[in-house]
Amino acid sequence: MRIVSLIPSGTEIIALLGAQDMLVGRSHECDFPASIESVCSLTAQNTHFDPQSGMGASEINRAVNESVDASKSLYQIDTQKLRELEPDLIITQDLCSVCSIDLDSVREVAQSLSKPAQILSLNPKTIEDILDDIYRVGQAIGFSDQAMHQVVALRQRMDRAEEHVNPYDDGPVCGFMEWTDPIYVAGHWNVQLIERAGARHPLNEAVAKPGSGAAVGPQQAERIAGHSIAVPENLFCATNPEHLVIAPCGLTLEQSIIETNRIYQETDWFSTIPAVQQNRVAIVDGNQMFNRPGPRVVDALEFMVGWLNRREHLIPTDFPWQAWSAPNSQHS
16 A cells, blocks of 8 residues: 555554555655655645744744635645655545645645545544544554554553543643744643643633533543634733643744743743743643644653653653743843
């Protein structure tokens, strides 16, 4: 089978299942594991974070909104290369047109192929959906047994991490920025990660599905959250987050640090947050973690449990994050 994956999560699932040799094409965002870099890249993005050239978080947000309003894609796809690859399966998504190339664009290209290609769209909204996608990919490529074993192993890791959390204690407020200007707070599975790690996310909390009761303890999978939402700075500060995770979607760890320093230097509201005052700020590579709904969502859960509960031994050694504290010389 010849597989093209146009989303990083799909590529990571293919690698997890041991089917990387089937991968003939990928998106420019697919960069894990490192061994897939030799696979042909088929896409490019139209916006790039570069504060020095005037494309900071606010400008990126404006450009994205203008593209969405004009029904323009944020990404380009090399249709000629895709035709030449003659894929049997194309893995894509329809959850967020901002994060990756949209499903309609992929369908349009797929129709121009000399032979039909199966399209598998992954659109998870919960942790359990992400794990189910591993089954779906496994079934599509004939690796169902491998998928079952991998999901069992991931669930065991989740269970071990959650043993360190009291699911009946509401815990502290954890602020979570999926974007910084404007502030977009956590949505979908990221809210579940926060709550399962023992904290609260009041601006966009998970709610129990109808008929699920309180949906706590073993029934936490019955608590779901909506998409990420923009909130005013004063409202974000009013929740008094005792912990703060900054993981801007699509930014590297280095870029996220630059953006965090900018917020601290240029605003008054940021330094009023309890987490900032108490040095409980974690900057995470949003391009790799949290905003990528693939197998490493379990790494993200282990990080959240370890960081929030001061169980640092649970944090994967290669997790891309950095503790951030306010430089005394930067803000009066």
